[in-house]
Amino acid sequence: MEFRKAVLDNGLEIVAECNPQGHSAAVGFFVNTGARDETDEVSGVSHFLEHMAFKGTARRTADDVNRQFDEMGAQYNAFTSEENTVFFAAVLPEQQHRAVELLADILRPALRKEDFDTEKQVILEEIQMYEDQPPFGADEKCRAAHFGPHPLGRSVLGTLESVRGLSVEAMRGYLQRRYSPANVVLAAAGRIDFDGLVADAKQCCGPWNRVKDGRTVQPAPRRHVFRAIRKPAATQQYVVQLAAGPAAADPDRYAAKLLATVVGDDTGSRLYWELVDPGLAEQATLGHNEYEGAGQFVTYLSCNPEQAAENLKRVDAIYRRVAAEGITAAELTQAKNKVMSRVVLSGERARGRLFAVGTDWIQRREYRSVGDDLKAVAALTLDDVAAVLRKYPLVPCTTVTIGPLENVNPP
Amino acid sequence: MTEPILSHTLANGLVLVAEPMPWLQSAAFTLLVPVGCAHDPADRCGLSGFTCEMALRGAGPRDSRRLIQDLDNLGVERSDSVSEVHTRFSGATLAANLPQALAIYADVVRRPHLPLGQLESARQVMIQEWRAVEDEPAEKVMVELRRRHFPDPWGRPTQGELKALEAIAVEDVHQHFGRRYGPSGTILGVAGQFSWDRLKAQVEEMFGDWAARDAARIVESPSPRAYAHFPFESNQTQIGIAYASVPYRHPDYFRAWGAVGVLSGGMSARLFTEVRERRGLCYSVYATCQTLRALGAVFCYAGTSTERAQETLDVTLHEVVRLKQGIESHELDRVKARIKSTLVMQQESSSGRSGSIARDWYHLGRARSLEEVFALVDALSAESINAYLAEHPPRDFTVVTLGPRKLKVHDGIS
Numbered sequence: 001m002e003f004r005k006a007v008l009d010n011g012l013e014i015v016a017e018c019n020p021q022g023h024s025a026a027v028g029f030f031v032n033t034g035a036r037d038e039t040d041e042v043s044g045v046s047h048f049l050e051h052m053a054f055k056g057t058a059r060r061t062a063d064d065v066n067r068q069f070d071e072m073g074a075q076y077n078a079f080t081s082e083e084n085t086v087f088f089a090a091v092l093p094e095q096q097h098r099a100v101e102l103l104a105d106i107l108r109p110a111l112r113k114e115d116f117d118t119e120k121q122v123i124l125e126e127i128q129m130y131e132d133q134p135p136f137g138a139d140e141k142c143r144a145a146h147f148g149p150h151p152l153g154r155s156v157l158g159t160l161e162s163v164r165g166l167s168v169e170a171m172r173g174y175l176q177r178r179y180s181p182a183n184v185v186l187a188a189a190g191r192i193d194f195d196g197l198v199a200d201a202k203q204c205c206g207p208w209n210r211v212k213d214g215r216t217v218q219p220a221p222r223r224h225v226f227r228a229i230r231k232p233a234a235t236q237q238y239v240v241q242l243a244a245g246p247a248a249a250d251p252d253r254y255a256a257k258l259l260a261t262v263v264g265d266d267t268g269s270r271l272y273w274e275l276v277d278p279g280l281a282e283q284a285t286l287g288h289n290e291y292e293g294a295g296q297f298v299t300y301l302s303c304n305p306e307q308a309a310e311n312l313k314r315v316d317a318i319y320r321r322v323a324a325e326g327i328t329a330a331e332l333t334q335a336k337n338k339v340m341s342r343v344v345l346s347g348e349r350a351r352g353r354l355f356a357v358g359t360d361w362i363q364r365r366e367y368r369s370v371g372d373d374l375k376a377v378a379a380l381t382l383d384d385v386a387a388v389l390r391k392y393p394l395v396p397c398t399t400v401t402i403g404p405l406e407n408v409n410p411p
Numbered sequence: 412m413t414e415p416i417l418s419h420t421l422a423n424g425l426v427l428v429a430e431p432m433p434w435l436q437s438a439a440f441t442l443l444v445p446v447g448c449a450h451d452p453a454d455r456c457g458l459s460g461f462t463c464e465m466a467l468r469g470a471g472p473r474d475s476r477r478l479i480q481d482l483d484n485l486g487v488e489r490s491d492s493v494s495e496v497h498t499r500f501s502g503a504t505l506a507a508n509l510p511q512a513l514a515i516y517a518d519v520v521r522r523p524h525l526p527l528g529q530l531e532s533a534r535q536v537m538i539q540e541w542r543a544v545e546d547e548p549a550e551k552v553m554v555e556l557r558r559r560h561f562p563d564p565w566g567r568p569t570q571g572e573l574k575a576l577e578a579i580a581v582e583d584v585h586q587h588f589g590r591r592y593g594p595s596g597t598i599l600g601v602a603g604q605f606s607w608d609r610l611k612a613q614v615e616e617m618f619g620d621w622a623a624r625d626a627a628r629i630v631e632s633p634s635p636r637a638y639a640h641f642p643f644e645s646n647q648t649q650i651g652i653a654y655a656s657v658p659y660r661h662p663d664y665f666r667a668w669g670a671v672g673v674l675s676g677g678m679s680a681r682l683f684t685e686v687r688e689r690r691g692l693c694y695s696v697y698a699t700c701q702t703l704r705a706l707g708a709v710f711c712y713a714g715t716s717t718e719r720a721q722e723t724l725d726v727t728l729h730e731v732v733r734l735k736q737g738i739e740s741h742e743l744d745r746v747k748a749r750i751k752s753t754l755v756m757q758q759e760s761s762s763g764r765s766g767s768i769a770r771d772w773y774h775l776g777r778a779r780s781l782e783e784v785f786a787l788v789d790a791l792s793a794e795s796i797n798a799y800l801a802e803h804p805p806r807d808f809t810v811v812t813l814g815p816r817k818l819k820v821h822d823g824i825s
Contacts, residue, residue: 279535341486
């Protein structure tokens with residue numbers, strides 16, 4: 001296992017964890033752009049642009065793009081988050097060159113008007129699909145309520161109105177600014193020919209013009225809002241809660257993830273024993289998400305509406321108790337064992353390593369091997385977890401609930 | 412190159428099938444116990460799921476809490492589920508922890524406490540899961556499609572029926588466990604890093620004295636099929652289409668499966684291209700092969716806004732019907748490339764392989780190596796698939812829609 005990196009003259013960075021014994025190769029372009037880099041006028045443009053990348057380039061039609069990915073047998077896709085847009089393909093090692101060339105090409109899409117109009121319909125369908133399925137948009141609504149006017153409160157999908165109103169020209173301007181090579185990391189993992197990777201990147205991405213467009217990171221507010229939204233057709237009641245947590249560059253993030261595992265993993269955690277095991281809730285979990293300059297603890301709860309108010313009280317009591325008493329040594333060990341096993345299991349797939357390597361680099365300009373992560377987890381102490389609890393209390397928090405109930409009493 | 416697949420059948424009928432993957436640090440298991448929702452008594456639909464939920468609430472020397480704690484401490488990433496014919500317990504962990512994890516699951520399937528004190532909690536969990544499906548229109552439409560397409564009991568929903576879940580008593584759980592959990596028909600698939608000799612000895616020790624049970628008898632009754640609409644308050648309309656195909660064990664299976672691969676799989680497949688890429692009708696559209704031991708089917712799904720639902724159904728059905736005119740060899744080449752990658756990448760996943768070899772054993776009475784599957788895929792030609800499609804054109808459709816408005820089904824339904 002060898003880590004290698006290179007930088008093109010235009011600022012595009014290339015990082016790879018090369019495993020000569022690997023069975024497959026995974027490559028991906030990580031673009032440092034997402035919903036937080038948008039304005040109201042172009043809300044949803046990052047995600048729409050991610051779709052448009054597959055609709056053809058100067059040299060390829062949309063059919064060519066899809067057909068060529070399939071011809072090389074690639075497992076490929078793309079996704080957009082609050083701050084990143086990622087395009088990736090997992091292939092057999094002999095297809096590395098073709099995969100990199102094709103991925104690089106689609107990062108400079110043609111944005112033809114006809115394709116834009118057709119794809120707009122797909123995006124509108126996607127928005128409606130998420131409105132029809134749990135948690136019925138409560139996740140984005142909670143982020144909006146929690147972050148308020150801060151850019152991390154922005155919707156990734158955008159609204160039906162903002163997407164309908166988007167023009168090709170606005171998307172083209174966004175593409176030129178945000179897909180500047182200095183905003184792009186080419187990451188790879190598995191059986192990678194690194195010299196070939198750099199040569200392909202030079203050939204395909206070398207001519208890309210560098211444009212200066214950074215991201216201003218504002219301090220995130222810690223708002224505490226309670227909002228109940230009625231959706232009479234829903235069967236269950238859904239709750240999303242957000243509280244501040246360690247940011248992507250904060251060393252506390254490991255302890256935060258361990259704390260979330262103890263308190264709210266989907267099995268064997270405090271939320272599990274008090275809410276899920278007795279059948280009081282269908283799901284009750286706590287997780288930790290990290291962004292540039294901000295982080296968040298996310299609580300997710302789904303249950304019978306009749307039990308929603310009582311369950312909110314139970315969650316609140318669990319969070320207050322852990323703030324007052326901390327976690328036990330047995331809980332710490334159990335969480336470590338779980339997390340370390342997960343790190344090893346996901347590290348066995350080239351694709352799993354690609355996301356770890358790419359995310360570590362785009363968020364922190366840092367390479368961490370599986371061994372580094374295992375060591376960091378193993379070294380955590382009860383004091384580390386206590387420090388996180390002091391700096392980032394789980395309550396008070398922002399709560400959005402959606403479901404059949406007209407009113408839900410805050411705990 | 413992969414290692415040869417190993418197997419060992421115990422005197423009581425339990426089968427151990429294992430694939431060494433010595434390059435991995437992990438090991439995974441899939442334990443298939445021959446009890447599924449098709450075995451649920453008609454007025455206790457959901458009993459197999461309920462029994463599975465109860466079996467995990469304490470077994471052998473461990474109470475409910477200890478069982479979960481020990482599995483967590485062993486780092487076992489796990490899941491359990493119920494299909495038509497199996498209750499499936501699976502997990503993956505660091506190779507050194509496999510023997511202890513297996514010992515816990517041997518307790519779960521042989522010595523569960525099934526305690527009365529946990530009955531109401533288990534019932535609430537089952538009811539919550541049932542209610543969750545009610546809120547997932549894309550899942551709900553496929554549940555109804557399965558129920559209407561397959562003859563009963565093969566089309567039953569694994570999550571059961573609300574009334575039955577409310578009525579299940581602890582005696583039902585004990586009786587179901589006593590009648591159905593047994594060694595004959597139980598298959599344990601293991602893949603990853605392990606010592607075969609030690610594994611075989613451990614399995615003999617854990618399961619060798621498990622007394623055999625009588626096999627289940629299943630009585631089929633015909634399915635309604637045709638078209639059914641379920642009113643549902645939503646933005647989108649969900650569309651499910653099913654037609655008969657061959658099961659996994661059938662000699663024609665790979666030809667049928669290759670044809671479905673042309674219809675759905677990569678983004679250049681026909682359904683994605685015609686329904687989503689050319690017309691922008693939906694975000695999600697797919698077709699998959701569904702296989703029981705003796706029955707096969709193809710299920711298609713599309714979800715779209717209500718005003719475009721009729722066009723989506725028409726275009727989707729048109730593409731399915733058009734299959735009988737044949738596929739092109741370049742389409743098949745892409746299916747083959749995708750499958751080849753998928754098979755190679757399975758070598759990075761102990762849990763994927765443990766599931767595959769256990770399923771193979773159920774359907775075929777043996778497990779296929781990755782090389783063997785690859786050879787079967789490689790041998791496919793457009794001519795052989797087209798000959799199959801000419802003899803077995805997709806027809807007699809079962810159609811289910813879920814949404815604000817009923818649609819018209821123009822192409823032939825059963």
